[in-house]
Amino acid sequence: MQLYSFFNSSTSYRVRIALALKGLEVDYHGVNLRAGEQRQPQHRELSPIGGVPVLVRDDGLSLTQSLAIIDYLDALYPQAPLLPAEPLARARVLEAAQLIACDIHPLNNVRVLGYLQQVLEVAPEEKDRWYAHWVAEGLTALEVLLQRHGQGPYCFGDKPTVADCCLVPQVANAERLGCDLQAYPQVMAVYQHCLAQPAFQLAAPGRQPDFIQ
Numbered sequence: 001m002q003l004y005s006f007f008n009s010s011t012s013y014r015v016r017i018a019l020a021l022k023g024l025e026v027d028y029h030g031v032n033l034r035a036g037e038q039r040q041p042q043h044r045e046l047s048p049i050g051g052v053p054v055l056v057r058d059d060g061l062s063l064t065q066s067l068a069i070i071d072y073l074d075a076l077y078p079q080a081p082l083l084p085a086e087p088l089a090r091a092r093v094l095e096a097a098q099l100i101a102c103d104i105h106p107l108n109n110v111r112v113l114g115y116l117q118q119v120l121e122v123a124p125e126e127k128d129r130w131y132a133h134w135v136a137e138g139l140t141a142l143e144v145l146l147q148r149h150g151q152g153p154y155c156f157g158d159k160p161t162v163a164d165c166c167l168v169p170q171v172a173n174a175e176r177l178g179c180d181l182q183a184y185p186q187v188m189a190v191y192q193h194c195l196a197q198p199a200f201q202l203a204a205p206g207r208q209p210d211f212i213q
C-alpha cells in the first residue's frame with residue numbers, strides 16, 4: 001500500500017497512527033501542502049478535492065477521507081481494533097472522532113484559512129483568531145464528552161481507538177499554533193499518554209520522510 005501524506009497534515013497523521021498501531025508499513029509519498037501540490041491535476045486524480053491523506057492499494061485503487069481509510073484498515077486488519085464492537089461504545093468513539101473530524105478540522109483546513117486570507121483579505125491576526133476560536137469551541141465540547149463518558153488513559157479506556165487517532169493530531173496542531181490548552185485537562189492527559197506510546201511516536205510529524213522545519 002502507498003500513503004500520500006504531508007508530515008504536518010493532521011488528517012494524514014490520523015491514518016499514520018492507525019497504521020502504526022496495527023503494525024502496517026506503507027510506501028510514503030509526501031505531498032507538500034505549503035507548495036500547493038495537493039491542487040495539481042496529477043494529485044486530483046487521486047483526491048478530487050485536492051487533499052491528503054490518500055491510501056492507494058497494491059492494485060491501484062485509491063481511497064480518500066481519513067476516517068474511511070481507518071475504517072477500511074480496521075476491517076482488513078482486525079488486530080488492535082480501533083472501533084469497539086459493542087454498539088454504544090462504538091458510537092461513543094465515533095462521536096468523539098467526528099467532533100474533531102467534522103466540527104473542528106474542516107473550519108481550520110488549509111483551503112479555508114487560505115480563502116479567508118487571500119479572497120476575503122482577512123488580516124493574519126484575524127485568521128489566527130478564527131483558528132483559535134473553532135479549536136476552543138471544539139476542544140471544550142470534547143473535554144465535556146471525555147469527562148462524561150471517557151475513561152483513561154486513552155479516550156475510552158486502556159486501548160487506543162479512532163478517537164485517539166483524531167485527538168492527538170488536533171491537539172498537536174493547536175499546540176503548534178499557540179492555543180491555550182489549560183482548560184482541557186482530560187484531553188491533555190490523553191494526549192500526553194498517547195505521545196509516550198511507540199506507535200504514536202512513529203506517526204509523529206518529525207518522524208516522516210518529508211519533514212521540514
Ligand SMILES: N[C@@H](CCC(=O)N[C@@H](CS)C(=O)NCC(=O)O)C(=O)O
Nearest residue numbers: 009010011051052065066109110111
Ligand atoms: N475530511 C478529510 C480532510 C482531508 C484534508 O482536507 N486534509 C488537509 C490536510 S490536514 C488537506 O489536504 N488540505 C489541503 C487544502 O485544504 O488545500 C479527511 O479526513 O481526510
